[in-house]
Amino acid sequence: MKKLKYNIIALLFVAFTSCNDWLAVEPETSVDESKLFATEQGFKDAIAGVYVHMASESLYGEEMTFGFLDVLAQQYDYETMGTPFHKYYKDRDYDYADASVKKRIATIWNEMYSAISEINNILKWLDVNGNVLPEASYHRIKGECLLTRAYLHYDLLRLFAPNVKVSPDAKGIPYVTIFGVEPTEPLSVSQTIQLALEDIAEAKVELANDPILSTAPYQFTNKIESDRYVARANYYAADALSARIYLDMGDYPHAVSAAESVIHSGKFNLLNVGKSINVNPDSLDILFSDEHIFSLRNTRIRTYSEELHLAKRTETSSSGASLPLPSNISEIYAGNNDDIRFSTWVEVGTNYLLKYNREIKRFYPKQTLIRLSEMYLILAEAQLKTNNNKALETLNILRRTRITNPATQDIPVLSENEIVNEMRREFIGEGQLFFLFKRLNRAIPNILQDVAPGNVVFVFPIPDSEKEYGL
Amino acid sequence: MTLKLRTSAGSTGNINFASSQAITKYIYSPDNVYMDDWGASLTGYGNENLKWQTTLAYNAGFDLGFFKDRISLFADAYIKRTNNLLLPVNVAPSTGFISYTENVGEVENKGLEGRLQMNIIQQKDWKWMITLSAFHNTNKIRKISNELEEMNARLNNSEDSNIGGNVVYQYDKGNSVTALYLVRSAGIDPATGNEIYIKRDGSYSFYYDYRDKTVVGDAEPFLNGNIINSLSWKNLNIYAVLSYRTGGMAYNSTLATKVDNANPRYNADKRVLYDRWQNPGDVAMFRRIDDLSTVYQTDRLLQKNDYMTMSNLSVTYLFPSKTSKKFGCEYLKLIAATTDLFRIASIKQERGLDYPYAKTFTFSINASF
Numbered sequence: 001m002k003k004l005k006y007n008i009i010a011l012l013f014v015a016f017t018s019c020n021d022w023l024a025v026e027p028e029t030s031v032d033e034s035k036l037f038a039t040e041q042g043f044k045d046a047i048a049g050v051y052v053h054m055a056s057e058s059l060y061g062e063e064m065t066f067g068f069l070d071v072l073a074q075q076y077d078y079e080t081m082g083t084p085f086h087k088y089y090k091d092r093d094y095d096y097a098d099a100s101v102k103k104r105i106a107t108i109w110n111e112m113y114s115a116i117s118e119i120n121n122i123l124k125w126l127d128v129n130g131n132v133l134p135e136a137s138y139h140r141i142k143g144e145c146l147l148t149r150a151y152l153h154y155d156l157l158r159l160f161a162p163n164v165k166v167s168p169d170a171k172g173i174p175y176v177t178i179f180g181v182e183p184t185e186p187l188s189v190s191q192t193i194q195l196a197l198e199d200i201a202e203a204k205v206e207l208a209n210d211p212i213l214s215t216a217p218y219q220f221t222n223k224i225e226s227d228r229y230v231a232r233a234n235y236y237a238a239d240a241l242s243a244r245i246y247l248d249m250g251d252y253p254h255a256v257s258a259a260e261s262v263i264h265s266g267k268f269n270l271l272n273v274g275k276s277i278n279v280n281p282d283s284l285d286i287l288f289s290d291e292h293i294f295s296l297r298n299t300r301i302r303t304y305s306e307e308l309h310l311a312k313r314t315e316t317s318s319s320g321a322s323l324p325l326p327s328n329i330s331e332i333y334a335g336n337n338d339d340i341r342f343s344t345w346v347e348v349g350t351n352y353l354l355k356y357n358r359e360i361k362r363f364y365p366k367q368t369l370i371r372l373s374e375m376y377l378i379l380a381e382a383q384l385k386t387n388n389n390k391a392l393e394t395l396n397i398l399r400r401t402r403i404t405n406p407a408t409q410d411i412p413v414l415s416e417n418e419i420v421n422e423m424r425r426e427f428i429g430e431g432q433l434f435f436l437f438k439r440l441n442r443a444i445p446n447i448l449q450d451v452a453p454g455n456v457v458f459v460f461p462i463p464d465s466e467k468e469y470g471l
Numbered sequence: 472m473t474l475k476l477r478t479s480a481g482s483t484g485n486i487n488f489a490s491s492q493a494i495t496k497y498i499y500s501p502d503n504v505y506m507d508d509w510g511a512s513l514t515g516y517g518n519e520n521l522k523w524q525t526t527l528a529y530n531a532g533f534d535l536g537f538f539k540d541r542i543s544l545f546a547d548a549y550i551k552r553t554n555n556l557l558l559p560v561n562v563a564p565s566t567g568f569i570s571y572t573e574n575v576g577e578v579e580n581k582g583l584e585g586r587l588q589m590n591i592i593q594q595k596d597w598k599w600m601i602t603l604s605a606f607h608n609t610n611k612i613r614k615i616s617n618e619l620e621e622m623n624a625r626l627n628n629s630e631d632s633n634i635g636g637n638v639v640y641q642y643d644k645g646n647s648v649t650a651l652y653l654v655r656s657a658g659i660d661p662a663t664g665n666e667i668y669i670k671r672d673g674s675y676s677f678y679y680d681y682r683d684k685t686v687v688g689d690a691e692p693f694l695n696g697n698i699i700n701s702l703s704w705k706n707l708n709i710y711a712v713l714s715y716r717t718g719g720m721a722y723n724s725t726l727a728t729k730v731d732n733a734n735p736r737y738n739a740d741k742r743v744l745y746d747r748w749q750n751p752g753d754v755a756m757f758r759r760i761d762d763l764s765t766v767y768q769t770d771r772l773l774q775k776n777d778y779m780t781m782s783n784l785s786v787t788y789l790f791p792s793k794t795s796k797k798f799g800c801e802y803l804k805l806i807a808a809t810t811d812l813f814r815i816a817s818i819k820q821e822r823g824l825d826y827p828y829a830k831t832f833t834f835s836i837n838a839s840f
Contacts, residue, residue, distance in 0.1 A: 029498055029499040029500065030491070030496050030497070030498045030499075030514065031496065031497050031498075031499070031511070032494050032495075032496055032497075033494070033495040033496065033497060033517075036497050036511055041508070042511070044507075044508045045497075045499070045508050045509050045510060045511040046497065046511050047508075048503070048505035048506065048508035048509065048510040048511070049497070049503065049505075049510035049511040049512045049513070050510075051505050051510065052503045052505050052510035052512065053510075053512060084737075084738055099728070106564075109564060109565075110564045110569065113564055113565045113566065113567045114513070114567045114568070115567075116567055117513065117566065117567020117568065118512070118513045118567070120567075121495070121513065173565070174563075174565040176565055176566065176567070179567075180516070180566065181516055181562045181566050181568060181571050182566070183562070183563035183565060183566060184565060184566075227506060228506060228507075231505075231506060232506075297505060297506065300502075463564065464632075465561070465563075465564050465569070466563055466564050466565055468561075468563075468625045468626065468628075468632065469562075469563035469565075469625065
């Protein structure tokens with residue numbers, strides 16, 4: 001009996017001392033690619049991983065939307081950032097040579113291409129092992145991959161290459177379609193766009209049976225159900241992205257047809273104030289969910305926004321001060337208190353952006369990549385440029401869903417200025433405005449002094465670590 | 472006196488070969504749930520063609536004991552040849568990766584290690600032991616792969632790898648892996664405030680040319696080691712570790728980025744105003760104050776990287792078993808410890824701005840029941 005007792009003690013001792021070895025064992029959460037891509041669920045997890053990556057803080061979760069890109073579009077109070085302790089101190093002046101800004105830009109480059117490599121590996125494995133997938137899944141995943149690859153490359157191009165209308169033959173960016181460590185040669189801006197359009201066209205073929213075609217996401221009361229269709233690349237996101245690209249290229253007829261295809265699809269719906277805004281505060285639809293065409297979910301977006309906009313301190317917070325919208329934000333909304341966007345997105349008195357930091361249980365924290373309102377704005381701009389007299393009505397349709405007082409809804413005459421003003425009201429916190437000023441080669445409005453348009457502002461320098469490879 | 476002689480030769484595979492270096496892997500993290508799926512993220516590029524790194528090692532040494540081993544000396548000499556050396560090779564970030572692991576060549580390490588252990592006091596209540604250790608290592612590249620040669624060429628060509636605070640390593644056959652390649656400098660010209668570069672043939676020039684880069688030093692120290700003191704009185708013990716290194720060089724990145732390359736219009740180090748060249752005739756360490764162009768790396772800011780640091784100091788008290796039983800413990804120990812208490816360094820550089828270094832003070836109680 002006594003001997004047995006010692007044996008037990010000895011056993012316990014062994015069990016405790018081997019703790020260190022347990023820690024050395026590779027965690028079970030790590031998996032070889034061949035094992036991941038052996039099942040349908042593995043493929044789904046891989047594409048989900050791409051969306052998670054895109055929704056991260058350094059990409060669309062913050063920097064590519066309400067963070068860095070909106071700072072560059074002068075969407076925040078310039079003075080507040082005017083201290084060396086503010087993380088956007090150098091960014092607000094487009095000091096792309098400054099070490100901290102360089103690092104931010106290099107991170108965007110690296111992470112965007114890292115997400116692209118994840119896509120390319122899924123596509124590679126679809127070729128190798130696609131037969132483990134049911135037909136429908138195979139095509140849907142392939143379509144999502146191709147479309148997302150086009151989306152990411154197009155944003156990289158918009159950041160790192162000059163405006164296509166100004167310099168179509170300038171050097172673009174590498175359009176990477178293979179998984180591996182061999183670098184891809186960059187092509188010209190217009191050639192890069194062609195590759196994106198080809199990916200979109202192929203994606204549309206693959207998405208010919210996308211589940212979104214047999215439902216209407218906006219009709220679900222439970223928006224989590226809608227996200228199954230719109231919180232991922234889908235058939236209409238393909239048209240919406242091409243509308244955006246054609247407008248940038250100045251190909252207005254194609255922009256019109258692509259935008260109209262989305263508008264008339266019946267899958268999305270412009271804001272319904274009664275249903276979405278004039279409701280109980282805990283079910284306020286602050287992100288206009290019915291308009292989402294392609295969006296990303298990330299529960300931490302609220303934290304990112306709290307850190308940046310409200311300066312709620314966390315372990316990683318480096319901003320230290322709350323960051324309000326510019327002090328003339330009321331003028332941007334033409335002083336119109338009946339504008340829903342002004343009254344729900346901007347906090348009275350402080351001018352804080354509320355879009356992403358309010359806790360609303362009914363909705364999951366998200367960032368939109370493309371919304372239906374952008375299609376109306378693209379359509380209006382393309383119609384205006386082609387002297388189509390429907391342009392004014394197109395814009396007013398959108399305004400009537402934004403402004404509750406009929407007396408101030410319609411504008412009488414349309415001009416490029418009116419469209420720009422509407423976009424400045426519409427896209428706060430979505431990173432689109434920087435691209436707007438770049439597309440139209442316009443000065444970026446700033447209360448102190450407008451920022452003159454030009455490549456020094458609109459074109460990010462290629463990161464040093466990439467330039468070593470001859471880009 | 473006792474004497475033992477040792478010698479060995481052997482070949483080993485490398486135990487640090489992680490499977491993720493050869494196989495592309497994904498990782499699941501609990502934060503990455505996306506709708507109904509669990510997002511899997513790529514962890515890196517696995518190089519399927521990777522070969523095992525092997526090391527051939529020869530070793531000879533002796534142990535010497537004096538005064539009934541009150542003083543012991545241990546010494547070893549070794550030569551290690553590593554084949555198929557595994558190193559991260561940088562790639563264009565547009566591939567989606569920063570680097571991947573590749574077999575890049577063959578490296579030879581030669582070194583000497585010595586340790587002197589002295590039990591100075593060995594009494595019932597008092598014990599004092601000093602251990603001195605010293606390591607000397609040199610390494611030489613015997614062979615390099617094509618990938619590494621390409622990487623060298625790229626780094627050499629690129630203007631960007633010759634600026635900033637960090638010297639980019641280059642790997643050349645016959646040289647050390649930690650050799651520092653820089654253009655030599657004759658200092659700041661008192662007449663103009665511009666830097667004078669020394670070309671390979673020894674002539675002077677105001678123009679920087681990366682082809683004039685040459686080995687100007689090595690980052691690896693000639694000697695490093697520890698001095699360990701352990702002093703006990705009854706159950707109280709003081710343990711102190713002094714670490715030192717000498718004979719290595721480092722590029723002073725603080726002077727490069729915060730002084731020589733700082734824009735005086737912004738908040739800057741005061742040396743920008745006081746120590747940079749301003750008027751003809753100034754003999755200055757730093758270049759013309761109104762020159763805002765990028766600074767190229769030269770050996771002007773290369774400095775000796777010698778230091779001594781109190782890397783660990785701890786005081787321990789072990790309760791006698793009678794006392795600890797009173798608390799219901801088999802064993803009870805109090806420990807107060809600190810790391811990095813002080814540091815004497817030949818190079819004055821900022822530390823811990825990007826990555827914090829820790830000066831910690833800890834107090835702990837160890838008990839077993």
